[in-house]
Amino acid sequence: MRRAIMMLTLAVFIFNIAGNLVWAEEYRLDSGDVLTIGVWGYEELQMKEVAIRPDGKMSFPIVGEVQAAGLSTGQLTDLLTKGLSDFVKEPKVSINIAKLHTTRVYVLGEVAKPGMYELEKQHNLLDALGAAGSYTSDAAKKKVHIIRKDQTSTPIKVNIMNIWEKGDMTQNYALGDGDVVYLSSNGKIHFASDILPWISATYQVTRMNDE
Structure with missing residues (x-):
C-alpha cells in the first residue's frame, strides 16, 4: 500500500512538471x-x-x-x-x-479513502486517485473504470499501469463534474453487481446535494 502511494505521488509530480509546460494553453476555461x-x-x-x-x-x-x-x-x-x-x-x-473552479468527482471501490472529492487544476484521473489516497493492494490496476455523469456512454476502461510503465498520458483522462472513478478488485468485474449500485447511490447523493 505504501509503495502504491509513493508511486502515485511520484507519477503525479513528474507528469505535473511536464504537463504544466503546455497545460495553460491546453486548459479550457470554465x-x-x-x-x-x-x-x-x-x-x-x-x-x-x-x-x-x-x-x-x-x-x-x-x-x-x-x-x-x-x-x-x-x-x-x-x-x-x-x-x-x-x-x-x-x-x-x-x-x-x-x-480555478473545482470539479466534483467520486472515487470508489478499491482505494484508500473512497468518497467525493473536489479537484482543482487539471481535474484528471491521477489527481482523483491521489486525492483518494491511491489504490489498495487488492485493486485491479488494469481495470479502472471512468463513468461519465450523463451515463449515456460506455464506461471508459483504463489500464493505469500504462501510465506508470509506459508514460502513456492518454490514459490520464480528464474528469468532468459528477464523474465516477471506480477501481474493481483483482479478478473478474461484474458491471451490474459491482458498479451500478455505486453509481445509483452516488447520483442520489448528487441530486440531494444540488437541490
Missing part, C-alpha cells in the same frame, strides 16, 4: 474560473479578479461581454486583443488564471 487580465501601459485596464459567470461569459472594459468558457487563455487573449484594437494602439493583453 464557469467559476477567476482571471487576472492586464493591458500593458493601461493601468485602468488592469483587472485583478475577473470571474467567468455561470453562463460562461465575462465582462471587460471597452470590449464588454465576452464568451470565455471553452476557450484557452491564448484564444481569450486573441479575442480581447481584437476587441481592444479599435480603441487601443497595438494592445498587449496578458491573462493569468488566478483561481
